[in-house]
Amino acid sequence: MDQESTKETAVTIRGAYKRYGPTNVVLNGLNMSLPEGTIYGLLGPSGCGKTTLLNCIVGRVEIDAGTISTKAKYKADIGYMPQDIALYTVLSIEETFLYYGRLFGMTYSQIENRTEELVKLLDLPSEKTLVEKLSGGQQRRVSFAVALIHDPQLLILDEPTVGLDPLLSQSIWEHLLKLAAVGKKTIIITTHYIEEARQAHVVGLMRGGVLLCEEEPQQLMTSHNCDNLEQAFLQLSHKQHNAYNEEEENVVTNYPEDTTEKPKPHLKGEGWFLWSRFMAQLIKNWFFMWRNKAMMVFLLGLPLVQCTFYNLAIGHDPEGLKIAIVDDELPNGLQECSMFPSGGCNLDYPLSCRYIDKLRNRTLDLVEYEGLSAGKLAVSKHKTWALVYFSPNYSSALTERINLTTEYTEVSNLSIELSQLNVWMDMSNQYIGNMLKEDIISGFVDFLEDLFRDCGWPPQVANIPVRIEDPVYGSRNPSFIHFASPAVIVVFMFYLPLMFTVGVLLYEKMAGILERCMVAGITALEVVMAHSVIQFVVLCLQGVIMMIIMYQVFDSPFVGNFFWTSNLLILQGLSGMCFGFLISVVSDTMNTASFMGIGSFFPLCSMSGMLWPQEGMHTLLKSIGWLLPTSLPTEAMRALTARGWGIEHPTVYKGFISSSMWILFFCLMTRLVIKARKGLRAK
Numbered sequence: 036m037d038q039e040s041t042k043e044t045a046v047t048i049r050g051a052y053k054r055y056g057p058t059n060v061v062l063n064g065l066n067m068s069l070p071e072g073t074i075y076g077l078l079g080p081s082g083c084g085k086t087t088l089l090n091c092i093v094g095r096v097e098i099d100a101g102t103i104s105t106k107a108k109y110k111a112d113i114g115y116m117p118q119d120i121a122l123y124t125v126l127s128i129e130e131t132f133l134y135y136g137r138l139f140g141m142t143y144s145q146i147e148n149r150t151e152e153l154v155k156l157l158d159l160p161s162e163k164t165l166v167e168k169l170s171g172g173q174q175r176r177v178s179f180a181v182a183l184i185h186d187p188q189l190l191i192l193d194e195p196t197v198g199l200d201p202l203l204s205q206s207i208w209e210h211l212l213k214l215a216a217v218g219k220k221t222i223i224i225t226t227h228y229i230e231e232a233r234q235a236h237v238v239g240l241m242r243g244g245v246l247l248c249e250e251e252p253q254q255l256m257t258s259h260n261c262d263n264l265e266q267a268f269l270q271l272s273h274k275q276h277n278a279y280n281e282e283e284e285n286v287v288t289n290y291p292e293d294t295t296e297k298p299k300p301h302l303k304g305e306g307w308f309l310w311s312r313f314m315a316q317l318i319k320n321w322f323f324m325w326r327n328k329a330m331m332v333f334l335l336g337l338p339l340v341q342c343t344f345y346n347l348a349i350g351h352d353p354e355g356l357k358i359a360i361v362d363d364e365l366p367n368g369l370q371e372c373s374m375f376p377s378g379g380c381n382l383d384y385p386l387s388c389r390y391i392d393k394l395r396n397r398t399l400d401l402v403e404y405e406g407l408s409a410g411k412l413a414v415s416k417h418k419t420w421a422l423v424y425f426s427p428n429y430s431s432a433l434t435e436r437i438n439l440t441t442e443y444t445e446v447s448n449l450s451i452e453l454s455q456l457n458v459w460m461d462m463s464n465q466y467i468g469n470m471l472k473e474d475i476i477s478g479f480v481d482f483l484e485d486l487f488r489d490c491g492w493p494p495q496v497a498n499i500p501v502r503i504e505d506p507v508y509g510s511r512n513p514s515f516i517h518f519a520s521p522a523v524i525v526v527f528m529f530y531l532p533l534m535f536t537v538g539v540l541l542y543e544k545m546a547g548i549l550e551r552c553m554v555a556g557i558t559a560l561e562v563v564m565a566h567s568v569i570q571f572v573v574l575c576l577q578g579v580i581m582m583i584i585m586y587q588v589f590d591s592p593f594v595g596n597f598f599w600t601s602n603l604l605i606l607q608g609l610s611g612m613c614f615g616f617l618i619s620v621v622s623d624t625m626n627t628a629s630f631m632g633i634g635s636f637f638p639l640c641s642m643s644g645m646l647w648p649q650e651g652m653h654t655l656l657k658s659i660g661w662l663l664p665t666s667l668p669t670e671a672m673r674a675l676t677a678r679g680w681g682i683e684h685p686t687v688y689k690g691f692i693s694s695s696m697w698i699l700f701f702c703l704m705t706r707l708v709i710k711a712r713k714g715l716r717a718k
C-alpha cells in the first residue's frame with residue numbers, strides 16, 4: 036500500500052470485496068479514503084451495503100479480498116453505534132455507561148464524569164432511569180452515548196439520527212463537528228436524510244458495491260450543477276446504471292477467486308482475558324438477574340414445583356380400584372358372609388368369604404355381580420379392572436386340595452379345577468394390572484396362611500418355598516418414584532442450566548448486544564466465564580432446592596455421600612450449560628433453540644433410565660444409550676444415593692467421567708461451530 040497516501044488518513048480501504056452467497060455481491064472492489072479529523076457522510080439506497088461496510092471497518096465482518104487499514108489499531112479505539120438499539124433494556128442509563136466504560140478500561144471517576152457530560156449533551160432523563168422505560172428516540176441517544184463514552188479516535192455511527200427530533204439531530208451534528216474540529220476525531224456516519232449529510236466534510240455515495248464519489252458536499256453540487264445533494268446523486272446513479280447495463284456480467288465474474296488468501300484482521304483485541312472486562316461482564320450479568328426477578332423466581336421456582344409435583348403425582352399406589360366378584364358358592368350373594376366367623380379352623384364355612392375379607396383390607400373396591408357373564412361384561416366395559424370368580428363348590432374343592440398337602444390324601448382333577456380361583460383382568464394398564472395381580476395373589480397367600488395357622492398346620496406350607504430376605508439395597512416394597520428420582524434430578528440439573536444459558540445468550544445475540552460488546556473488545560472467553568459464574572450460583576441453588584424436596588420433604592432414599600452427590604449434580608449442571616452454549620451458537624432464533632432443546636429432551640429422558648431400566652432397552656440402543664449425557668450420571672446418582680457407593684466404584688466414577696467428557700465435547704463443538712460460522716459468513 037502507498038504509505039504516503041495513508042499518512043494523514045484515519046481509514047483507507049482499497050479494493051474491498053464482500054459477498055453473501057455466490058451472487059449477493061455487496062462490496063465490489065470498493066475504495067474509500069477518510070482523512071483524519073473529518074466527518075464522512077456515507078449515503079446510499081437501502082440494502083446497498085452501508086452497514087456491511089461499517090461492519091467490515093469495525094471488524095464484525097471480514098472482507099473476502101482487499102485491504103482495510105485504520106489509524107485506530109485496537110478495537111477499543113473505535114466507538115461504534117449499530118443500527119439496532121443493542122442495549123440491555125433492564126439496565127439503567129448509569130449502569131449501561133458503567134458497563135461499557137469498564138469494558139473500555141475507564142476508571143469509575145472517568146465514567147462518572149463522562150456520564151454527567153453525556154446526559155447533559157444528549158438531553159437524557161435521569162441516569163437512574165431504566166433503558167426499557169425510555170422512548171425509542173431516547174434509547175437511540177443512549178446507544179449513541181455508549182459509542183462516545185470512551186472518547187474514541189474513530190466513531191462509526193450507523194444512522195444515529197433516525198427518529199430524533201430535528202433540534203436534537205442538529206445538536207448531535209454540532210457536537211460531531213466539534214469533536215472533529217477540536218478533538219481531531221474521525222467520524223463515519225450513515226443517514227437516510229441526504230440533506231443532513233451536507234454538514235459532513237466529505238460525502239460518499241455507495242451504489243452497486245462501490246463508492247460513486249467521495250467529495251465535499253458543496254464541491255459535489257457545484258460540479259454537477261445542482262442545488263442539492265439528492266439531484267447530484269441522481270445524476271451519478273444514472274451514469275453508473277448506464278455503464279453497468281453494458282457489463283453487468285462482470286460484477287460476478289470479476290470477483291476474486293475463493294482461493295485468494297483472506298486479508299488479515301486490521302484491528303487487535305487486548306488479549307483473550309482481561310480481569311476488568313470480565314468483572315464488567317459479571318457485574319452486568321448480576322444486574323441483569325437482579326432486574327429480571329420474574330425470571331429468577333421462575334428459575335428457582337421451577338425445580339421446586341417440578342420436584343413437588345413429581346413426588347405428589349408419581350409412584351403412589353392407585354387406591355379404590357374396582358374389582359368384580361362373582362361368588363357362585365354363595366346363593367344369596369356376599370351378604371351371606373356376615374353369618375360366618377372370619378377366623379378359626381372352619382373348613383365347612385364358605386372359604387371365599389375369608390379371602391374376600393383379605394382383598395377388602397387391600398383398599399380395593401369390591402363390586403358384586405351376579406353370574407360369570409355379568410362379571411366379564413363389567414371388565415370389558417371398563418367398569419372394573421378385574422373379575423374374581425369362585426366356582427359353586429369352591430370351598431369343598433379347596434379343602435380337598437388342602438388335605439392333599441396336610442394329610443397326603445388323594446385329590447381328584449375336578450377338585451383341583453374347582454378349587455382354582457379364576458381371574459380375568461384388564462391388563463391394558465401395565466402398572467395397575469401388575470399391582471392387582473400382586474394384590475390378588477398375596478391376598479390369597481395371606482388368607483391361606485391364616486387358615487393354616489388357625490388349624491394348627493405350619494403356615495409356611497401355604498406359601499411357596501421361597502423366602503425373600505431383607506434387601507441388600509433399597510426397601511422391601513420398592514417404589515417407582517425411588518427408582519426414577521435419581522434420573523429426575525439428573526435430567527432437571529441438565530435442562531435447567533440449558534434453558535437459562537440459551538435464554539440469556541440467545542437474547543443477547545438476537546438483540547445484537549453480544550456483537551456490540553465483541554466490537555467493544557470483549558472476548559468469547561470472558562462472556563463464557565462471566566456467564567458460568569452466575570450460572571454456577573443458580574445451579575447450586577437449584578440443586579439444593581431439588582435435594583431438599585426429594586430427600587428431606589419427601590422420602591426418596593438417600594444413604595450416600597453428600598459431597599460426591601452434590602459434585603456430580605454440579606458437573607451435570609455444567610454439562611447442561613455447555614450444551615446451552617452449543618445451542619446458542621448453532622441457533623439464530625428462539626424457535627430453532629426450542630426445537631433443539633425439546634427435541635433432545637425426550638430421547639435423553641427415555642434412554643437415561645428414568646422411565647425404564649437401561650437393561651431392558653433394545654440391544655442397539657443399549658450399546659449407544661450409555662453414551663448420552665444423562666445415562667451414566669443417572670446410574671452414578673442411583674449408586675450414590677440408593678446404594679451408598681463411593682467415588683471408587685466404577686458405576687460412580689464413570690458418571691463423573693461421562694459428565695466431564697460431555698462438557699469437553701460441548702465446548703469443543705461450540706468452538707468449532709463458531710469457527711465454521713465465521714468461515715461461512717466470510718463466504
Ligand SMILES: Nc1ncnc2c1ncn2[C@@H]1O[C@H](COP(=O)(O)OP(=O)(O)OP(=O)(O)O)[C@@H](O)[C@H]1O
Nearest residue numbers: 055059061079080081082083084085086087088118
Ligand atoms: N449476515 C448477512 N447474511 C446474508 N446477507 C446479508 C447479511 N447482512 C447483509 N446482507 C445482505 O447484504 C446486503 C446489504 O445489506 P446492508 O445491511 O449492508 O445494507 P444497508 O445499505 O446498510 O441497508 P439499510 O440502509 O437498509 O440499512 C443486503 O442485500 C442484505 O440482504
